[in-house]
Amino acid sequence: MSEVGQRYEMVKERVADAALASGRNPDEIRLLAVSKTQPPERVVEAIEAGVDIIGENRVQEAQRKRGEIDPGVAGRARWHLIGSLQRNKARTVPGLFDVVESVDSLALARELNKRVGVAGEGPLDVFIQVNTGEEAQKGGV
Template identity: 50%
Template sequence: MGLEQIKTRIAAAEAASGRDPGSVRLIAVSKVQPPERVESVLQAGQRIFGENYVQEAQGKWPDWRERFEGVELHMIGPLQSNKARAAVGLFDAIHTLDRISLARKLAQQIAEQGRSPQLFIQVNTGDEPQKAGILADELPGFLASCRGLGLDPKGLMCIPPETGDPLPHFRLLRRLARENGLQNLSMGMSADFESAIAEGATHVRVGSAIFGARDYG
């Protein structure tokens, strides 16, 4: 589909939902994409990118950041606690804060490095045992614990179950954010970002619809 078509659809979804133009931030998910595809999207003007793996991001983004001004890098995959140091040094936002041990590591690294990525708490809206994220009823206590460590999460993130309607999950995340005084909602991917925008998404994570199918070979 391509970058420009996705941007056009985002603008239309903003208008249809009565949202301000530009109120939704597009995260181009560049994990496991060939470098030439990512560079093409960079040259087209996209500056916000999402990565799932710290080591992969470390291997490719320092060079691109030197060549392209204004790159903003978001961690959108599960983050191991032992990668917290590298993640704080590399990413401008971390969308997958999901346990207190990670919160402690991030707080330590933020204090040591003097660098504070924007933080999102991942919520397991489908209560799926195989999926990362805290449960919805755990959010108030977890948020209080994070703040007690000196962290200041700004939003919530979810990945709805692969099957079924994502809309109830978007609505749940929106309600949780409202109840807990959080402004940002990271939700919606290639197949459902327009529905997410209608429910208040501030960040949508789109990969294959921009870059094409991934080759994991």
């Protein structure tokens, strides 16, 4: 087993222990592996070890990695965009990511919706970032 696989198993065990200690079912917990700064080879190792959600915080980095990873391997995981997304980069999101975790404005949501339609891709799952404190320095709707 690769080093990435060993670490993934260790993390899964720790998550399961914590879940059981708090009265939760470990099977209800999803683990997202962030690939930030990691080379494509490590992402492949993670997917082959069973990671099924990959998080990336930069569109260009995801494009590069996905371009270097066999589509059959990359397609075994759901790809999440984590972190902020500028509207001008929304056109590249459909087909690259399955989920955008950081929709912080109605304008961005509309742009993503438009781009999904143009690309002919299936639905794009999004998480809406809510600024509950209505603080000007923080993002969200």
